[in-house]
Amino acid sequence: MAGLGLRMPTNHSFVQRAKLFEGLDAASLDTILAAATPRRVPKGGALFEQGDKPCWLALITEGRIKIGHVAPDGRTLAVGFLGPGEIAGCTAVFQRVPYLATARAIEDSGVLTWWIEEVEALVERYPKMATNAVRIVGARADAMLRRLQQLSTESVEQRIARALLRLASEAGRPVKGGVQVDFVLSRQDLAELSGATLYTVSRTLNVWQKDGVVECGRQRVVVRDFDRLAQLAEGVLTLAAQPP
Amino acid sequence: MAGLGLRMPTNHSFVQRAKLFEGLDAASLDTILAAATPRRVPKGGALFEQGDKPCWLALITEGRIKIGHVAPDGRTLAVGFLGPGEIAGCTAVFQRVPYLATARAIEDSGVLTWWIEEVEALVERYPKMATNAVRIVGARADAMLRRLQQLSTESVEQRIARALLRLASEAGRPVKGGVQVDFVLSRQDLAELSGATLYTVSRTLNVWQKDGVVECGRQRVVVRDFDRLAQLAEGVLTLAAQPP
DNA sequence: CGTCGACTTGACTCGGCTCAATGCGAGTGG
DNA sequence: CCACTCGCATTGAGCCGAGTCAAGTCGACG
Numbered sequence: 001m002a003g004l005g006l007r008m009p010t011n012h013s014f015v016q017r018a019k020l021f022e023g024l025d026a027a028s029l030d031t032i033l034a035a036a037t038p039r040r041v042p043k044g045g046a047l048f049e050q051g052d053k054p055c056w057l058a059l060i061t062e063g064r065i066k067i068g069h070v071a072p073d074g075r076t077l078a079v080g081f082l083g084p085g086e087i088a089g090c091t092a093v094f095q096r097v098p099y100l101a102t103a104r105a106i107e108d109s110g111v112l113t114w115w116i117e118e119v120e121a122l123v124e125r126y127p128k129m130a131t132n133a134v135r136i137v138g139a140r141a142d143a144m145l146r147r148l149q150q151l152s153t154e155s156v157e158q159r160i161a162r163a164l165l166r167l168a169s170e171a172g173r174p175v176k177g178g179v180q181v182d183f184v185l186s187r188q189d190l191a192e193l194s195g196a197t198l199y200t201v202s203r204t205l206n207v208w209q210k211d212g213v214v215e216c217g218r219q220r221v222v223v224r225d226f227d228r229l230a231q232l233a234e235g236v237l238t239l240a241a242q243p244p
Numbered sequence: 245m246a247g248l249g250l251r252m253p254t255n256h257s258f259v260q261r262a263k264l265f266e267g268l269d270a271a272s273l274d275t276i277l278a279a280a281t282p283r284r285v286p287k288g289g290a291l292f293e294q295g296d297k298p299c300w301l302a303l304i305t306e307g308r309i310k311i312g313h314v315a316p317d318g319r320t321l322a323v324g325f326l327g328p329g330e331i332a333g334c335t336a337v338f339q340r341v342p343y344l345a346t347a348r349a350i351e352d353s354g355v356l357t358w359w360i361e362e363v364e365a366l367v368e369r370y371p372k373m374a375t376n377a378v379r380i381v382g383a384r385a386d387a388m389l390r391r392l393q394q395l396s397t398e399s400v401e402q403r404i405a406r407a408l409l410r411l412a413s414e415a416g417r418p419v420k421g422g423v424q425v426d427f428v429l430s431r432q433d434l435a436e437l438s439g440a441t442l443y444t445v446s447r448t449l450n451v452w453q454k455d456g457v458v459e460c461g462r463q464r465v466v467v468r469d470f471d472r473l474a475q476l477a478e479g480v481l482t483l484a485a486q487p488p
Numbered sequence: 489c490g491t492c493g494a495c496t497t498g499a500c501t502c503g504g505c506t507c508a509a510t511g512c513g514a515g516t517g518g
Numbered sequence: 519c520c521a522c523t524c525g526c527a528t529t530g531a532g533c534c535g536a537g538t539c540a541a542g543t544c545g546a547c548g
Contacts, residue, residue, distance in 0.1 A: 138341075145344060
């Protein structure tokens with residue numbers, strides 16, 4: 001806690017805004033913040049690894065964390081990308097089961113962490129946190145169910161469109177002529193998010209680019225036409241290989 | 245509460261064993277049971293429908309409930325089948341969001357229900373319930389993630405094998421020469437569980453039957469060889485259409 | 489300037505979906 | 519007790535979306 005200097009107020013505001021601490025008064029928030037350890041995670045570093053027993057909860061203050069799950073056969077599924085204000089590790093920590101995914105920084109990041117013992121003590125002291133946790137975990141379960149539904153009924157093109165739409169709205173930065181996903185995003189990442197191969201993602205993106213829906217470069221995607229991307233996601237529109 | 249007669253002790257034991265009420269003392273359990281309304285749900289009846297605003301939580305005491313999610317385009321995904329001792333509706337009720345799936349009785353069933361207002365009052369009074377709820381919802385999120393992984397990386401044959409394996413171990417009744425899934429289970433149901441079509445399920449099951457792994461009839465499946473079914477689930481073994 | 493990782497593109501293959509026809513078992517009502 | 523019927527299940531033929539593999543090209547960075 002000592003030596004944080006100017007960063008303290010910033011951390012305070014993150015804690016204040018986090019859904020997990022919603023409804024708590026200023027004094028409680030102070031106590032909670034006092035129990036946190038700030039950490040830096042370099043690009044490529046892991047916050048926790050799939051299979052590790054749960055040791056801490058992390059509130060992201062800066063940077064971007066990729067949550068990924070790898071199957072026994074080595075194939076990877078991207079669960080999501082988390083940014084400032086979001087919490088990583090909560091399903092594992094609150095359930096006291098091993099992390100079911102790996103959290104890795106895709107750029108230099110900063111987080112606040114709470115040891116699992118502290119989390120449990122805090123929950124005991126502030127029961128409101130438990131009900132907040134149910135909502136957070138529940139929302140995650142809902143999101144999974146929706147993805148499951150989409151994966152089993154929709155085409156790859158639709159799923160890629162949905163993934164992009166979500167990224168652009170959650171982590172979009174306005175640039176001239178569109179909205180850019182605000183972190184490095186490879187074709188491989190998009191493939192892992194949408195349950196496709198990087199080849200199919202590449203082809204699809206190029207077709208869309210020719211039609212002006214997106215503009216893309218090396219590890220970078222700009223959404224140019226939200227409406228048409230939404231239509232692609234709904235399956236109303238298809239651009240993926242029509243005969244000449 | 246009056247007029248339950250002999251059923252009371254039975255209900256009590258269900259409440260006692262439910263994960264949601266774990267760690268509560270007898271007096272608390274009595275209070276909780278007193279707040280419950282027992283209900284009968286006829287075969288085909290709905291306990292709640294996808295999209296309804298959450299009104300109650302249900303603990304199943306008898307019968308079998310199918311949880312299904314339908315996509316806008318009408319295709320259905322089976323989330324799972326719940327039996328005695330399991331709880332339906334908890335993700336929606338604790339989050340206070342509309343039910344994201346429909347719960348329908350596939351045979352005449354009995355449940356204990358708690359109105360959402362009562363649930364919230366009980367949680368307020370017994371904070372332990374909130375932490376139990378986090379675990380239940382978290383386990384559901386985990387299960388979804390695992391299915392998502394399987395759906396995006398494994399073959400249809402593997403997924404059907406997994407679905408059957410789970411059903412047989414969760415709701416299996418020993419019969420001579422194997423374990424039978426203890427409720428009516430159509431090919432369509434298996435398809436919705438594994439993300440396949442009923443045609444593929446039918447074909448797959450027939451191949452397995454010829455090899456003695458399962459035995460199946462109208463809305464009925466008996467697992468004869470657990471080991472080989474497990475191998476099929478892991479992808480170590482394949483029976484699905486080898487050339488003569 | 490060389491190397492390496494990200495990306496593109498083409499050719500080929502095939503698992504599993506679609507559609508359509510038919511079979512079969514279990515209730516139901518005469 | 520039989521015939522009807524309805525919903526579940528089987529089976530075949532055909533096709534196509536998307537995965538796989540193999541060569542590339544391009545751009546960044548040391």
